[in-house]
Amino acid sequence: MDATPTRSRVRRSPLPLAAGACAIALAVGCAGPGPAPSAAPAQQAVVSRTTGDLEEQYQTVIKDVLPSVVQIGAGDALGSGIVYDDKGHIVTNAHVVGREKTFDVSVATGEKVLKASLVSSYPEQDLAVIKLDSVPGGLRAARFGTTDEVEVGQIVLAMGSPLGLSSSVTQGIVSAVGRTVSEGRSGGGTGATLADMVQTSAAINPGNSGGALVNLDSEIIGIPTLAATDSEQGGSAAPGIGFAIPVSMVRTVADQIIRSGKVTDSGRAALDIMGRTVVDDDYRPAGVAIVSVEEDGAAAEAGLRVGDVIVRIGDTPVTTITSLSEALAGEKPGRKIRVTYTRGDSRKTAEVTLGEI
Template identity: 75%
Template structure:
């Protein structure tokens, strides 16, 4: 299953209605007559009536929770106009910093920002982008009164099954909200370069069933405590359906990585410690006699880098990292996404017709 980025081009706007719905499972209990043969039962003693009342209260409670979260968080979610595209962003602090996706800002340096609560359109400038993790920070040129920063959660407390809401501007429909659950954790997803994508391979992503559409990128994935737990970034596509969206399969960058990158950009103007492992090489995918991807050939090896220190050289073809097979550049990136700088891994490669292995102490991107 491939993943396409959620960047929205004005030329592809289509009308889409996305109502917020809450699913409720009502359980009806069937009870027999009790007592002295009476055929009538008081409504107050009916198990069915009690169940319906309980379900109704649960529905009202959940609806109240949804509305409270929307009221809390939506003022912190903005729409970003990046010249030829629209995306979303989250107010990061009271100084006017806004965190979003790198593919939302693209190559632009200045932006128009609209807040969900209305008011005049604000101008903003790029602080820095980090395409390797598809994150960026922009800053409002003038901070308006009452600007509200979002509350960011803890990735360690995110669990499968938690109810979440995605907030942003899908298809240019600002202040839109969809709901779903956390479907899975720890996904490694590679982003396409086509259509403005960064081509990044991102690890530890949050998979969600909340609808994510073009324009949602850079917005907020929020739990019922009004905490941002991720930034919606990718929506899965189904190659068997002409790469159309695969409903209910979206991915968000985890809040831990968002805070790590945003804090460094705000403090230093760039990412100084990526925390991402690398072999410190450039490579290309090679094919076998059947024209099938068969490994990654080293095109260049950084002097003093991880691969160089382990004895790898230009022309070697990497076929495995640890137990993970490597057939393409993307699969190599995915194999490294779960590792950390300084860790030791066994790299299997071929040199000429000979298969070799090397223990590599991983470097950093």
């Protein structure tokens, strides 16, 4: 399966809801004739108590966090957001706000629609901050956790407005951490390559973008941003594969935007070039040709120039713009890396001190 991440914003439209549900039966084989023996009373009590404790924990988390998750109307699109502080700042995805400057915000408590304005958008990390024009009494800011405490197997809840259904909650686990995924530009996407993403099995659907991925301590650990699609199935959703921007990056970007009105320190490495994918004689992607070089930038300082074709970063092959972005996503500004490239018929290497996006 070729799982291609796609954005999870939804266009405003009437939502048809099908009546009824589909039940899934699990068949269990028995060794020997007659009915299977029932669990002992003590075992049943333990199972019942454990299930009840987890259910109660879920309900507590939902009551704690859901009032801090909002629905955002941006033109003809809908997405989600998280109340960042008591001053009315709301953090969301850049692809949720798109090119809009003003927004309709609905809170989970069902109060009237509130107006908000854009503070700043940072498409390179697919994050944005908007601010309520008037802060209502009782607005509850979310509590944010730390990325270091996110572990594979951890139970999480995703909260937002999938398909326009506000205040919806799904549950799953952290499936993986440290994923690097790339977002397309079609349909309002940012084209960003996002590193250190949290992969989750909690359902992420259109409209969940910008919402909350929450642990059982009622802490935000990420912002659901992408859901995978299966290209072999015509681009249909790949169930149970969603990605969230880690809370450390959310806080880094949001704090800078709130403080300075823009991102002043991205922490993202760059070669300071513009490039395009080139193909070989068999029309297969074969590298990234440099189209322009920023004067005094990282590549220029290392002697790279227009027309060079980058084929490797360190030990990582580079065949497309996306693979180049993914190779750089795990690096830091100021770090020295080896870049392999071709110039005419010659293959060369250069040591490049990385710049910053």
